[in-house]
Amino acid sequence: MFDWLTGTDAGKMCATFFLSMLPVGELRVGLPYGIALGLEYPLALMAALLGNMLPVPFIIVYIKRIFEWLRKRMPWLDSFVTNLETRANLKGETVQKYGHWGLLIFVAIPLPGTGAWTGALIAALLDIRTAKATPVILIGVCIAAAIMTLVTYGVIHIVL
Numbered sequence: 001m002f003d004w005l006t007g008t009d010a011g012k013m014c015a016t017f018f019l020s021m022l023p024v025g026e027l028r029v030g031l032p033y034g035i036a037l038g039l040e041y042p043l044a045l046m047a048a049l050l051g052n053m054l055p056v057p058f059i060i061v062y063i064k065r066i067f068e069w070l071r072k073r074m075p076w077l078d079s080f081v082t083n084l085e086t087r088a089n090l091k092g093e094t095v096q097k098y099g100h101w102g103l104l105i106f107v108a109i110p111l112p113g114t115g116a117w118t119g120a121l122i123a124a125l126l127d128i129r130t131a132k133a134t135p136v137i138l139i140g141v142c143i144a145a146a147i148m149t150l151v152t153y154g155v156i157h158i159v160l
Contacts, residue, residue, distance in 0.1 A: 107140025
């Protein structure tokens with residue numbers, strides 16, 4: 001079905017990039033997908049890292065304004081936005097307690113509900129400057145990439 005996209009290395013990199021850019025799955029899905037498509041590891045890693053990190057500065061800078069806009073223009077989404085903020089604030093308590101180390105560990109653990117998107121949301125809600133949060137999130141994403149690489153190649157086995 002998607003042979004036109006995944007038939008070349010460039011297409012495989014684009015698919016990996018865009019899949020890694022999406023919330024929830026992020027690099028945890030994008031990197032194994034790129035490897036499963038047959039991309040060489042450095043290409044899959046580069047595409048997944050870039051895709052996962054691209055939204056981060058935009059989330060940190062604009063998410064509060066986006067939430068305000070959504071509340072004003074689409075009041076029926078207010079409970080959804082409030083739920084996102086509440087969940088991020090709950091997770092942000094650990095980040096507040098441990099500072100940048102807390103943010104790094106939160107992003108680095110490749111579990112659902114963690115990652116660059118939520119880390120950027122927490123940074124925005126805690127008013128952590130983009131210049132300080134982005135490198136911490138990048139290091140966390142690199143650690144998550146290392147963990148996902150070990151899982152993908154079977155070095156670490158996860159029992160569900």
